[in-house]
Amino acid sequence: MLENSKGNGEEFINEVATIGRIHHFNIVRLLGFCSEGTRRALLYEFMPNGSLEKFIFSKISESTHRLLSWEKLQTIAIGVARGIEYLPQGCNQRILHFDIKPHNILLDHNLCPKISDFGLAKLCSKDQSIISMTAARGTPGYTAPELFSRNFGEVSYKSDIFSYGMMxxxxxGCRKNIDLSIENQSQIYFPEWIxxxxxxxKEFALEIEADGDEEIAKKLSIVALWCIQWNPTERPSMPIVIQMLEGDIESLEMPPKPFVSSDAEMDTM
Structure with missing residues (x-):
């Protein structure tokens, strides 16, 4: 159900028409909609395993074990990347999501990831690479810096890549990228610790259990750090991201530090 719907519904119908044309394995499928006065609703396919959020931020019976293996996390990461790659080029209009986060990644019965919730999405023509924005949109902690200030660069599909990197x-880490509940202040900003x-x-010691887990953890981290570069032009395109995720760890270069370093000690966690 969409709350606080405004206007005569024309913009809503246009967006539904565009999103309804999306047919991609890693994007949730729109089945129908309802627009009756100010009451509007979208009907999507059912995702029995809910959102990715509950798998990476929750613990079963206070267990210290991950709910998803590192191999499965890598598979999910690649699937989400393929969905994001499709959005700007797969339809007759370019689609920017602007709210990529674990809560909006739904998992089917096979734990296949599908991007959902296009409430903040912006549609533009295929030949429009730079997006005009009157206000920042997105969720704090995932929003690209250029959405707050053009001093960081222009708004484009690279803004979704920043959000993807934070995710x-x-x-x-199975934790929020900024967690004020962490006792050790040096661990509050997780991207810097990583x-x-x-x-x-150094080894991550993030519940590494099987052979190859450390390599996957390091690979996901390096790709993420490339994606959250503050300058949009320094972020890789999504095809390059997919190539890095599917390639060998030896082929990955360490990115520049994507933030202003704090004076906090980061040696322990």
């Missing part, structure tokens, strides 16, 4: 880091671990060649 990847949360998948690695960057220091990777750049110093």
């Amino acid at each position: 990847l880091l949360e998948m690695v 960057y220091n671990k990777v750049s110093q060649g």
Whole structure:
């Protein structure tokens, strides 16, 4: 159900018409809609496993074990990346989601990821690469810096790539990218803690259990750090992201530090 719907519904119908044309394995399928006065609703396919959020931020019976294996996390990361890759080019209009986060990634019965919730999405023509925005949109912690200030660069599909990078880091750490409940203040900004671990060649110790887990954790982290570069032009395109995720860890280069470093000590967690 959509609350606080405004206007005569023409914009809503146009968006439904566009989203209704999306047919991609990693994007939730729109089955129908209702527009009756100010009452509007969207009907999507049912995703029995709910959102990715509950798998990476929740613990079963206070268990310290992950609910998803590292191999499954990598598969999910690649699936979401393929969906994001499709949005700007798969339809007759370019679609920017502007709210990529674990809560909006739904999982089917096979834990296949599908991007959902296009409430903040913006539609534009195929030849429009730079987007005009009157106000920032998105969820704090995932919103690209250029949405707040053009001093960081222009708004484009690279804004969704920033959000994707923040989500990847949360998948690695099973925690919010900014967590004020963490006792050790040096661990509050998780992206910086991850960057220091990777750049110093230290092990993550993030519940690594099987052979290859450490490599997957490091790969996801490096790709994420590339995606959250503050300058949009320094973020890789989504095809490159997919290539990095599917490639060998040896082929990945360490990105520049994507934030202003704090003075906090990052050696322990």
